[in-house]
Amino acid sequence: MPAAGPVHEFLRALPLVDHHCHGVSTADLPPGRFEPLLTEGGAWPGVSPFDTPVGVAVRRHCAPLLDLPRHAPAADYLARRSDLGPHEVNRRFLTAAHVEALCVDTGYTPHPGTSPAELAGAAGATAHEVVRLERVAEELAARGVTAGAYAAGFRAAAEDAVHRPGVVAVKSVAAYRTGFALDPERPAAAEVTRAAGRWLARGGRLTDPVLVRHLLWTAVDLGLPLQLHTGFGDADLRLHHADPALLTDWLRLTAGTVPVLLLHCWPYHRQAAYLAAVFERVHLDVGLTLHHTGPARARAVLEEALEITPFRKLLYSSDAYGVAEFHHLGALSFRQGLAGMLQARVDADELSLSDALRIAAWTGRDNARRLYGLPENDPARD
Template sequence: MPASGPVHEALAALPLVDHHCHGAVTADLAPGQFESLITEGEAWPGVSPFDSPVGVAVRRHCAPLLDLPRHTPAADYLARRRALGWREVNRRFLTAAGAEAFCVDTGYAPHPVTSPAELAEASGGAAHKVVRLERIAETVAAGGGAAGAYADAFRAAAEEAVRRPGVVAVKSVAAYRTGFALAPERPTDAEVTQAAGHWLARGGRLADPVLIRHLLWTAVDLGLPLQLHTGFGDADVRLHRADPALLTDWLHLTAGTIPVLLLHCWPYHRQAAYLATVFEQVYLDVGLALHYTGPARSRAVLEEALEITPFRKLLYSSDAYGVAEFHHLGALSFRQGLAALLQARVDADELSLPDALRIAAWTGRDNARRLYGLPANDPARN
């Protein structure tokens, strides 16, 4: 039986703000395509991603939204998904997520996915945009130009991007490109020009430590909240370099500037909690980990993240990409996991019920509203 109690009821009814996610695919997926999208690894021969915690969670918690019994076999699940069609599948799962607003990173789209406007329409919520800075830098580099003009061209392009309607934040994937063991100081103009010369001659994606430092400091100058991927990701990340504690010196230098939002964090969510405790500008979420653990273990992840984190510093995100199941599963895992841990503290008299309800609203919605300047009951359809 589902857990019950006033905290569970409050979180079940709370319109969430998903402060970091991506679009859902706009195509009917073949079985192999779907399986490849529910793992950060690969769908290996003879090993189905359905035979994993996230695969089990999909069959348990997503099947009923497709009019199927809980724990339905994977083949039946995929057949029903194709029969309904991607538009209806997306509508059902995005609506079930119960989010009043999504902050959408549009900088990663190896598959055709919904735009923020399409995500908003399918969900009945609002959608805002998160600008990925590495993509802007790579677009500038692809346009040619002299190395000495790179810094000004990148800054101008970034400033233009963040002035567009609906943009509420910027994001960097420095964790993937170089990791965080970077010199914390702002690079000099000469260093940037030299590094840009090497990159423009070589081509490829942005992975130069000097230019990544320049990108992060440009983000500070832009003045919007900065989202940083940390921790868990696909095989492209070198996990030991994605520990947010490696940002400590840079955070000292950027104190008093912009909010820094540490995304995902697992397995470094305790390090992220430390940073959020000692640096005023640092916030965190445990998105991505929530749908990969599912409701069965989301409470444990959230409990570790909240061991010392100030309650105004934790936000909700799904980091859902590709399959709309993840928008729903992330929200469900967050609601159930947070409700269970808060209700347990109320029952143990470690927390009053009014405090628990306030924490639930802060973490699920209000912290994001405050940081991104989102109005209550946001009607935007950007």
């Protein structure tokens, strides 16, 4: 039975702004392709991804949207998903998420997958784009830029990308490529040229520390909100290099410039909360943590994230990728977790009800609207 109380009722009705997510697959996903998408670790021989906290949450909270009983067996779940087909599955889960706007990272997409407009159409929402800057740099390298022209070429390519209609932010995955233990200073032009020469001769992904620093400082120059992956991800990441506290010196140097959005953060969400509490332009979410824990533990994660975070600094994101279930499960976990926390504080007389409802609206929708300049009344909900 759903939890009751005025905060729960308010959050169930509140259309969310998902400030960081990805597209979903438009292909039929047989077990061998669906199951690896459930976890950051993929699928291992003899171990089902359904036998994880997120797998259990999918069977409990997503099965009813496929007309199955709660806790339906994995085989039944997969068979029903296949029977309905990807279009109907995506429509059901995206509609159930009840979002009014989606900020979509287009730098990492499932193939074949939804465009931002297709994702928003299935959700009954509006779409906005987040430009991944590493992809801009790698596309520039693929076009044959010279080392001497790299710095100016990257700046021009990034400016072209952010001036596309609907772009509201940029993103970096520096946490994956180098980690955050970087020299915080802006690199000199000659240093960038030498580093570009090394990278262009070697090829491959952008992993040079000097060029990653240059990318981050270029992001500041672009003037849009900057999203940074922090905390856990897949096995390509060295987790201890993704602690956002390592950004402290860089945040000091860039104070007063662009909003910095720390994505996901777990298990460093307390470090991220500290940064948000002491740096004016730092904000955070707990992102994919919510669907990986599911509603059973979402409240605990949000309680820790909000121990010292100013209430205008926490945003909602699903970081859903590949499977539409994560759009629904992320939103459900956020609503239930935040409502449980706020309602408990109201019941204990630690918050007034009006304060709790303001915090719920700020976190679920209005903080993102303000930071990204989104319209107050989204036409998708008129």
